[in-house]
Amino acid sequence: MTSPHGAPQSDPEADDASRVLRRVFGYDSFREGQREIIDHVVAGGDALVLMPTGGGKSLCYQVPALVRKGTGVVVSPLIALMQDQVDALTALGVRAGFLNSTQEHEERREVEAAFLAGELDLLYVAPERLRTSATLGLLDRGSIALFAIDEAHCVAQWGHDFRPDYLALSALHERWPDVPRIALTATATEATHAEIAARLNLGEARHFVASFDRPNIQYRIAQKREPRRQLLQLLRTEHAGDAGIVYCLSRASVEKTAAFLAENGVQALPYHAGLDARTRAEHQARFLREDGLVMVATIAFGMGIDKPDVRFVAHLDLPKSIEGYYQETGRAGRDGLPSTAWMVYGLQDVVQQRRMIDTSEGDAAHRRRLSAHLDAMLALCETVECRRVHLLAYFGQESGACGNCDTCLTPPETWDGTIAAQKLLSAVLRLRRERGQSFGAGHVIDILLGRETDKVVQHGHASLTVFGVGTELNESEWRAVVRQLLARGLLTVESDHGTLALTDASADVLARRREVPLRRDPERAARAEAGARASGRRPSPAADLPEEAVPVFERLRSWRAAAAKERGIPAYVVFHDATLRQIATDSPSSLAELGRVSGVGENKLAKYGQEILDVLASGAPHVQDMLEL
The missing domain is CATH 1.10.150.80 (HRDC domain)
Structure with a gap:
């Protein structure tokens, strides 16, 4: 029998990982960290690999599967993408197949026969299939080179991509103790890292943690004004004709945004769980196969997408966690070319996320975890330091200022917002203490600006001592103050009506025991865009060619x-x-x-x-x- 690169498998030269890399994949050298992982797995060792999206994780199990005797079994939750993954390997001459619930009986039988005959180099299997006695029996009768558990963060029970079937994968080592296992994921904090190791029984495995940095991605976060028009401006000025992904929080927002882009000449398709399976599959296939399409989606889309020329990932709503945000933005620029991670975020995002946490299922500990995730996300949005430094620090990695994010290109200004914070907190306090009332941010801002709106007149709020004391700031600036106080826990939102309330920490500000430096927002979006253009960055595929x-x-x-x-x-x-x-x-x-x-x-x-x-x-x-x- 011959290997897919045309040399006898008994040929010691053909079994060398470097020769497989050159002959099959066409690369002369491994990326940093890959060779050490591959050699360890080829030698029969277990491995847990943390490597960013686009960092070359797949080669870490594909090369060992081609070098070792037998078939590499890849556990993947991505049923809809298995065909594309197999097509990509087949194009390289690798003998690959998959087993999942989308196949007809005859197709499954052919794949199973090829596996038993030793005619497959890689076999992709959905995790739920490994819970069936038929699949386990099939694997018992074949020769297995290794088990690769892709998207291993799916085992984390409080993670954003949790898959219950992943919990059963710890049994692989018990049934096949001599077969090496390699678990891989793109994003994991130290806590998630530990959970993956524990739940997959990889405590004795060697752990490889690569740098999470993706220097080709430019991170930018702008103040939300008219998000769809801001997005359209980004696409027209920087990403005309480029493939990209736009994430929205709700299905309705996905539909409206896709329609808006299409009406304005951008090829855009919607994707969310409310669409029927056939439509989702069709839209995903078009995105993968056609150039220049924009996919507008909820987080239901994207995991395992290997499309290398995604030039931008945009968020029109605040993500729930840095893990989710980093994984989603990592789908841009997998080919290493310049790409953009762009987000707009505003006060309503904070209010909405706080309310969702307060009304979520789960116990108090679960809600605290969600709050901690949100706090970290808000800290990233409000930082005046390098965004990349902040992101990497979240994953436990140190770095210097990158020079390729909005806060590096156009450093934000800070100002002493202590008095402004005191005025706003005092307004919230007086409404509750003197009137027994609570209101949302818009009404509190109207009071500070001295506006005699119908609601202000109706409730007699023009007589409050704080009425009109905040005219030194405009409405947009006050909304930024509210947003930043919410981000720092100096203000909170009551989940029942979305009204503002004080926190224990508010007292220190009101009593002048705590200063409140704030970030100045006006024109941040325009300045960031100008900074991107001034940096000379041209993300088109032909950029920098002679x-x-x-x-x-x-x-x-x-x-x-x-x-x-x-x-x-x-x-x-x-x-x-x-x-x-x-x-x-x-x-x-x-x-x-x-x-x-x-x-x-x-x-x-x-x-x-x-x-x-x-x-x-x-x-x-x-x-x-x-x-x-």
Whole structure:
């Protein structure tokens, strides 16, 4: 039997991880940290790997599966994406298959037969399948190279992607004690890290924690004004024609935002759990296979998406945790090219999240955990320091200022907000103490600004001593004060009516025992956008190419689109943008020269090599021929 890269499996040279990397995947060297993990698993050791999205986690189990005898069994919760994962491996010449509930009986039988015959290098299995006696019996009768538990954070019971079936995976070691296991995840705090190790029985495994930094992603958070129009401005000025993901908190917001973008000339599709399975699958497939589509979604979308050319991830609502936010933003720029993580956030986000926590299911300890997650997210939004430093510190990693986030590019101003905080807290206190009343932020701000609105007149609030004492700030500035006081726990929201209330910490501010430095918000969004443009960052795929290589790159992209359409696979499965960029720059004139380009393995060289050389030699006419297929 031969390996997928064409050499006998008994050949010691073919069994070397570096040769597998070059011949199958087309890369000359491993990324930082990969080689150590791969060697450990190849030698039969268990591993727990924490590595950021786009950091190359999949190679950490794919290469050992190709080097070791038997089939690598990959446990993945991503049933809807298994076909794409198998297609991508097949394009490399790797013999891959999957078993899940979407298959017909005959298709399952063929995959099972291939596994038993030793004709699969990798087999993807949904976690619920490993709880069935039929699947366990099947694996008993085959040869297993390793178990890879992908998206291992799904085992964390209070995590945002918890999957109950993952809890049963600790039994893998008991049933197959001699088969190495590698569990992988992109985001985990120290607490989640410990929970994964405990629940998957990986306490004795070797733990590998890579840097979570993704320096190609620019982090930006702007004050929420008109979020959909702010998003449209971002897309028009910086990401026209780019693929991206927009996250919204509610299904209704997803639908409205997708419709708004489509009405304004942006190709956008909605995705949320309220859509039928067929529509979700169709929209996901289009996003993966077509260039330049924008997916507007709830957090139901995105885990396991391997599309490398997502140029931006936008959040129109405040995420519930930094773990969720970091995992979602990590779906941008997996190819290492410049990308944007952009979010708008405002007072209503804080109020809404606080209310959701107060009314959530679970005990008091669970609500405290949710509050801690939210507090950390708010601290990130309100920081005046480097956002990347703040993010990495949350995951226990130190770093210096990055120079590639909004607070580095356009440092925010701070001001002494102690008196403003005292005025606002005093208004809340007097409403409750003198009138036995409580109101939301809008009404309290009206009182401070001295506005005689119908509600102010109706309740006689113009007679309060705090009426009109806050005219030095405008409404937007007062809303920023409320938001920051809520973020710091100096103010809270009552869950029943969304009204403002004091906290124990409020007394220190009112008694002048605590100063309140605040961040100045006016024009932050415009300044951040100007800073991004001033930084000279051009995130388009053709950015930074030599002038003469740009038309060649575009011809190659056109050829790739046609080749992918003809074969019914995503364009990135043919080649990543980074590979096309190098081909356009190097302009190889022979198959041997083309084979030295990073990302061009043996199988892809044989399948596409001559076509690429034809495109390079003849240019546009050949592309047109391909497009007419």
